[in-house]
Amino acid sequence: MKKLFIVLICVGMVAGIGIGGFMMLQTLGQEQGQEQTRQEQKQPKYSTRESVFADANPSLSEAEVKKRVAMNLDQEPYTSAAEVKDPDSITVLVNQYNTLPSDYMPEDLDVVVQDEQGVIALRKEAADAYRALEAEAKENQVDLRIMTAFIPYDSIQASYEELKKAHGEAAVDASFSRPGSSEYQTGLSADIQIGEGENAQQNIAQNEQYAWLLDRLPAHGFIVRYPEDKAVYTQMNGQPWHIRYVGKDAAQAMTKDGLCLEEYALR
Ligand SMILES: [Zn+2]
Structure with missing residues (x-):
């Protein structure tokens, strides 16, 4: 009886260790499996x-x-730039990595302002949109003015060289696009201000009517091209006065989703 008891205990122990061991191995296996899947999911392709x-x-x-x-x-800005495929596209992305041919000139330029200081022109669709925006601004007692728009390649090149001499390459690159990478050549960009005065353009974001303008830009097909909070993507300092025509659909989509043109172009 004593022997049988011992045998039973031994059988029990062996079985116990066996089952326990098996369960441990099983758990370990499962954990390893989970770890593996986790790592596979984590490992970026x-x-x-x-x-x-x-x-x-x-x-x-x-x-x-x-x-x-x-x-x-x-890539270093300007070192691996490719020419844009469709320079006439309303949503064309022109920046440090996507350039316009030096001989590109929009064929549908339309004069928005002509005075003793010269001519300010945008492409037809953008010019019409700007005129509508300005008219609506006037109705709301917002004294919106367009100061700069289309600039041909050669003039951009001359300004760039001049600025580089005066301020150094790094400073100029932070807020001024090199020839070929400048939106001014598209005829879709404009620098605006509210009212007049020396710093009306520079300080436009501090103007109490700027909020009205920001709110109305997308309905007219415009965006602020270089928002301060997108500088990591645009590689340009914030320029609240620099607007860009992209058409109503794109402008509204970009505004709704909080995208800059670089981000929108990835869609
Ligand atoms: Zn500008």
């Missing part, structure tokens, strides 16, 4: 450029790495 950029910018999320590389932000 990067291209070579994305990998290099991710290593250099460890704080960026996978989505952000892919987004910035898609914008070519892993």
Whole structure:
């Protein structure tokens, strides 16, 4: 009876260890499996450029790495620029990585202002949209003025060289586009101000009527091209006075989703 008891205990122990061990192994296996899946999910599928950029910018999320590389932000500005395929497109993206041919000239320029200081012109569709915006502004006692619009390549080049001499390349690149990368050549961009006065343009965002203007821009097909909070994508300092015509659909979509043109172009 004693022997049988011992045998039973031994059988019980063996069975116990066996079952316990099996369960432990099973749990371990499951955990390893889960760990593996987790790592597979975590491991970003990067291209070579994305990998290099991710290593250099460890704080960026996978989505952000892919987004910035898609914008070519892993490349030095102006070093790997490609000519835009459709310079006449209303939503054309012109920047440090996407350039206009030096001989590009819009064919449908339309004079918006002509005075003793010269001519201010935009492409027809943008000019019509600007006139409608300005008329609506006047109705609302907002003294909106257009100061600069289309500039041909050669003049942009001359200004760029002059500014570079005066302020140095880095300072100029932060707020002035190099020839070929300048939106002024598209005939879709304008610098505006409210009222007159020396700093009316520079300080437009502090004007109490600027909020009205911001609110009405998208309905007329315009966006603020270089918002301060998008400088990481535009690589330009904030320019609240620089508006760009992209058409009503794009302007409203970009405003609704909080996108700058660089982000919109990735869609
Ligand atoms: Zn401007």
